[in-house]
Structures are given as C-alpha cells and as structure tokens.
Amino acid sequence: MLKLMIVVPCYNEQQVLRETTARLTAMLDRLIAAKKVDVARILYVDDGSRDHTWDLITELSNTFAAVEGLKLAHNVGHQQALWAGLEYAATHADAIVSIDADLQDDVEAIPQMMEYYHQGIDVVFGVRRERKTDTFFKKHTAQAFYRLMQAMGGQVVYNHADFRLMSRRALQALMTFPERNLFLRGMVASLGFPTAIVLYDRHERFAGESKYPLRKMLSFALDGITSFSVRPLQCITYLGLLFIVIALAAIVYGLLSYAEGKAIPGWTSLLVSVWFIGGAILLACGIIGEYVGKIYKEVKRRPRYFIEQTTKLK
Numbered sequence: 480m481l482k483l484m485i486v487v488p489c490y491n492e493q494q495v496l497r498e499t500t501a502r503l504t505a506m507l508d509r510l511i512a513a514k515k516v517d518v519a520r521i522l523y524v525d526d527g528s529r530d531h532t533w534d535l536i537t538e539l540s541n542t543f544a545a546v547e548g549l550k551l552a553h554n555v556g557h558q559q560a561l562w563a564g565l566e567y568a569a570t571h572a573d574a575i576v577s578i579d580a581d582l583q584d585d586v587e588a589i590p591q592m593m594e595y596y597h598q599g600i601d602v603v604f605g606v607r608r609e610r611k612t613d614t615f616f617k618k619h620t621a622q623a624f625y626r627l628m629q630a631m632g633g634q635v636v637y638n639h640a641d642f643r644l645m646s647r648r649a650l651q652a653l654m655t656f657p658e659r660n661l662f663l664r665g666m667v668a669s670l671g672f673p674t675a676i677v678l679y680d681r682h683e684r685f686a687g688e689s690k691y692p693l694r695k696m697l698s699f700a701l702d703g704i705t706s707f708s709v710r711p712l713q714c715i716t717y718l719g720l721l722f723i724v725i726a727l728a729a730i731v732y733g734l735l736s737y738a739e740g741k742a743i744p745g746w747t748s749l750l751v752s753v754w755f756i757g758g759a760i761l762l763a764c765g766i767i768g769e770y771v772g773k774i775y776k777e778v779k780r781r782p783r784y785f786i787e788q789t790t791k792l793k
C-alpha cells in the first residue's frame with residue numbers, strides 16, 4: 480500500500496488554505512483514481528500563525544478525510560516548521576512531498592514527481608523554469624545567491640526551493656542530521672540517493688503577502704552558505720598569504736628606493752611593516768579559522784554516509 484503525504488508549512492495563510500486544499504485534493508483524487516497511490520494525506524503545519532490559520536486547518540480536517548493538522552506552539556520559521564512536518568511524515572508515509580501553502584509551486588508537478596518515484600528515484604526536485612512572476616529585485620538577488628553558493632562549494636540545485644518529493648528512506652536519512660541550523664535544500668542535495676528534476680512554472684502567490692521579507696531572505700542566504708561551507712574561513716588564510724607576498728615585494732621595492740636615495744626617512748620601514756603585519760595577522764586569523772572550521776564540522780555531527788544498496792549482507 481503506497482501512501483503519499485503532502486507537507487505544507489503555513490504561517491498566517493488563512494487566505495489561501497481553502498483554495499490550496501481544493502487543488503491538492505483534486506490532484507490527489509486523480510492520483511488515486513489512476514492507481515498511482517493508494518492513500519493520500521495533506522499535512523498542514525501551522526507555524527505559530529497569528530491569524531485564523533489553525534481554526535481553518537481544524538475545520539478543513541473535519542471536512543476532508545485527507546487533511547491532517549499539526550500546530551507548533553510558536554513561530555519557528557519556514558525551515559523548522561517544514562522539518563516538524565517531515566519528521567512526522569517520515570514514519571507515516573512512503574512518499575513525501577513538501578510544498579508551500581501559497582500555490583506558487585505548481586500542484587500539477589506532483590503527479591510527474593510520482594512517476595519518477597515509481598521508477599525508483601528517491602529525491603525529485605521541483606525546479607522552476609523561469610522567474611517570470613518574481614520582481615526584478617527578487618530574481619536577481621536569488622540568482623546571485625545561487626552563484627555565490629556554488630562558488631563557496633555549497634550544494635544547491637539551481638532554482639530549486641523546497642518543493643520536492645522524497646522517498647521514505649531518503650527522508651529518514653535526512654532525519655539523521657542532528658544540526659539545528661537548517662538549510663534543507665542543501666542538506667537534501669547532499670544525501671546522494673538517485674535524484675531527478677521536474678520543471679514547473681512558478682505562479683504568483685494566490686493571496687496574502689510573502690512571509691519572506693528581505694531581512695529574512697538575507698539571513699537565510701547567509702545561513703545557507705555558512706551551514707555548508709568553511710570556505711569563507713579558508714579565504715582569510717589565502718588573503719593573509721597574499722598580503723605577505725605583497726610585503727615581500729614591498730621590501731624589495733622599499734630597499735631599492737632607499738638605495739637610490741629616493742626614499743623619505745622612515746617610509747621604507749613603515750611601508751614594509753604595514754603590509755607584513757597585516758599579512759601576518761590575517762594569516763593567523765586564517766589558521767584559527769581552519770580550526771574553527773574543523774570544530775564546526777565536528778559539532779554538527781552529520782552522518783558520515785548512507786547505504787544505498789547491499790548484496791548478500793546479513
């Protein structure tokens with residue numbers, strides 16, 4: 480019996496949940512009719528909303544057999560709320576889809592994700608085709624973020640947010656990450672099970688306004704980079720080395736000018752020490768950074784590996 484669960488984090492989403500439920504249940508009914516899934520559930524996670532979101536979820540759950548609700552005691556943010564829902568789903572479903580409440584992600588991509596699931600794919604990333612509906616600002620900041628993230632060695636799937644399908648085993652692997660700083664799209668991309676991509680067009684928010692103001696977006700981006708990479712720390716070491724090389728060049732240049740008698744007294748020593756001390760300090764910071772990076776990786780206590788298949792092991 481194949482059970483599909485759709486996990487939807489909701490923060491002040493009273494204006495959209497009725498429509499979201501209508502579209503999701505219609506799509507799920509079709510999946511069941513086509514025998515692609517046997518049982519389907521929608522799990523709404525109320526992330527400490529301050530409007531009537533929870534009342535609405537309770538009402539929907541009374542009306543629709545497929546709807547289940549989970550209310551968090553206070554607002555913990557999109558990533559943590561999603562984690563809460565996934566943690567429940569990991570033991571209650573075989574295939575799990577996470578999607579935003581606001582219908583920006585295309586519900587019709589879910590049947591395509593299920594096709595991949597039936598082919599044995601563990602993680603299917605929803606990737607948006609174009610950013611037509613985003614503002615100029617959001618589009619460019621988001622793209623700059625993906626580039627920076629890639630340059631810093633972080634694993635991200637380009638233009639993939641948190642709309643994806645995971646098999647139970649992939650989700651259970653994810654649940655073994657004990658860290659508190661969540662950057663789910665990166666963590667999932669690093670799992671390593673068979674993956675696929677489904678392209679979709681991102682729509683406008685159905686109603687209400689974005690819960691991700693610039694401030695949250697920036698801190699999310701920073702979180703993404705710092706929870707995947709210690710490369711910024713390594714950059715300090717390289718910068719220190721570069722400064723020391725410059726200092727050596729400055730020493731040669733300073734001594735030559737001094738020998739030619741072109742230098743004002745005191746200039747040579749000052750020039751050389753400024754570059755050299757600067758370089759030495761940066762190098763020292765970088766070395767400390769290398770250790771901090773190691774400590775950082777240790778305290779995260781991430782799992783070392785996941786087994787995908789075995790033969791004959793008892």
Ligand code: UDP
Nearest residue numbers: 488489490526556557560579580689690691
């Ligand atoms: N969300 C949440 N907790 C928060 C902020 C947002 O659970 O603190 C949910 C929100 O209800 C939505 C999803 O996260 O389902 C994405 O938020 P939103 O659509 O506002 O972000 P945007 O699409 O504008 O980046």
Ligand code: MG
Nearest residue numbers: 579581583684
């Ligand atoms: Mg949205």
